[in-house]
Amino acid sequence: MIGLAICVLVMMFIEQQIASWSIPAAESERVADDVSPISAPSRQASSAACNNPAEWITADDYPMEAIRNDYEGTVRISWTVKDNGRIGSCEVIEPSGHAMLDLAGCQAIIRRGCYDPAKLTSQRTYSRRIVWRLPRD
Numbered sequence: 649m650i651g652l653a654i655c656v657l658v659m660m661f662i663e664q665q666i667a668s669w670s671i672p673a674a675e676s677e678r679v680a681d682d683v684s685p686i687s688a689p690s691r692q693a694s695s696a697a698c699n700n701p702a703e704w705i706t707a708d709d710y711p712m713e714a715i716r717n718d719y720e721g722t723v724r725i726s727w728t729v730k731d732n733g734r735i736g737s738c739e740v741i742e743p744s745g746h747a748m749l750d751l752a753g754c755q756a757i758i759r760r761g762c763y764d765p766a767k768l769t770s771q772r773t774y775s776r777r778i779v780w781r782l783p784r785d
Contacts, residue, residue, distance in 0.1 A: 698733065704760040705778060711748045719746045720782055725753050727764040734766040740774060753778040 711719075721744025730736040738754035757776075 691705065698762040698764050701761070701776075705753060705756040709752050709756040711752050714746060714748050714752075715782065718782065719749060720780055721745045721749050722748045722777060722779045723753050724759065724775060724777045726773060727754070727757050727761065729763050729768065729772045729774070730747070731765065731768070733757060733763040733768065735761040736783075744778075744780060746780075749778075749780045752780075 655667045669706055685698065713719075722742075723744040724742040725741060726741050727738040735758045738757050740750045743750050
């Protein structure tokens with residue numbers, strides 16, 4: 649029961665943090681070439697499926713092992729968008745210190761991120777900071 653309560657608190661906290669994020673266009677920077685990309689599944693994006701970027705990463709994405717081990721950290725990731733609006737790759741620019749948190753951020757962006765192909769511009773690389781924090785008693 650306590651474990652469930654902690655998970656719910658973590659989820660609520662992370663959702664609040666994500667809702668406060670913004671993705672300014674100035675953050676689209678070229679990323680380091682020494683980080684291996686994670687390939688995205690190839691499925692067609694539709695404008696109806698492309699939701700608010702604040703909803704792409706949720707508390708459900710916090711790895712359970714990281715919660716058990718009390719891992720926290722901040723990771724900066726960058727991703728590219730393909731012509732069909734799907735995420736083509738994701739790279740860690742600044743690691744959190746815990747590979748499972750870094751990977752969880754990229755996996756969530758690849759799984760849920762999409763853009764309306766009709767509205768794509770020449771800007772195809774975006775970045776975001778993800779703060780993984782556990783609630784404290």
